[in-house]
Amino acid sequence: MKKFTLTHEIHCTPERFWEVFFDKDFNRSLYLEGLHFNDFVILEQTEQPNLRRRVKGAPKVELPGPIAKLIGDRFGYEEEGTFDSAAQKWRWKMRPSAMADKMRMEGVVRVEPAGEGKCRRIADIELEAKVFGLGGMIEGTSEKEMRGGWDGSAAYMNRWLREHP
Numbered sequence: 001m002k003k004f005t006l007t008h009e010i011h012c013t014p015e016r017f018w019e020v021f022f023d024k025d026f027n028r029s030l031y032l033e034g035l036h037f038n039d040f041v042i043l044e045q046t047e048q049p050n051l052r053r054r055v056k057g058a059p060k061v062e063l064p065g066p067i068a069k070l071i072g073d074r075f076g077y078e079e080e081g082t083f084d085s086a087a088q089k090w091r092w093k094m095r096p097s098a099m100a101d102k103m104r105m106e107g108v109v110r111v112e113p114a115g116e117g118k119c120r121r122i123a124d125i126e127l128e129a130k131v132f133g134l135g136g137m138i139e140g141t142s143e144k145e146m147r148g149g150w151d152g153s154a155a156y157m158n159r160w161l162r163e164h165p
Contacts, residue, residue, distance in 0.1 A: 001128040002139045006147065007120055008154035012161050014088070014111045014119045021090070021109075022051060022083070026160060034156030035149060036060055039076070051083040058097075061145050067138055071098040077105075104128040105142065123150060 010017055020026050024042055031040035039058040046052045058076035074097070081092030087110075094105040107125035114120040125146060129138035 001126065002143055003124070003126050004143060004147075006123045006125065006150045008150065009114055010111070010119050010121050010154060010161070011117065011158045012119060013117060014113060016161075017111050017119050017121065018083070018088070020157065020161065022053070026157075027055070029160070030153060030156055031057055034160075035152050038074075043078075050085055052081070053083075054078065054080045059145070059149065063141060066134055067141055071096075099129075099131065102130045103138070103142075105146075121154065 012020070022045070024045065027042060028040060031037045037057050037059050039056070041056045042053065043056055044052070044054040056076065056078050058074065061075050063071065063075070076097040077094045078097075079092055079094045081090055083090050090109040092107055092109070096103050096105070105125070105127050107123055109121065109123045111119045111121050125143075127139045127142050127146075129135040129142070131138055
């Protein structure tokens, strides 16, 4: 099992962060234009105080040969999350399109103030792949892909915030 934390500076207040984070148009733009996913759909989103969201996505990923053979050529996932408005935390779980019974991906996102008009997005992530002989490789590849995606999402969000004050 892998546990890691990703931290990014976002150029807005924590309140604005959550507003943008849950904006449907921003999310479609982020995943399809910013991160170049093959597909992204918001399946369900309820409103505050404890917002729930379910999405389906198909990122472009680079997989080592053994993993590509195991998963197939079209990797996708369904993600479900809940926002705890009192704690200001987003808890999510991701279910991959292949080997869902052997993989676990989940995490918590929180933000904290980071100076005038900025915040720090902190994501604590856990990955686990229970696949004999390939678990470590799957976890390592998943971590690498997730790090790249989260880095890209921070850069895109900061650009979007500059263009949409």
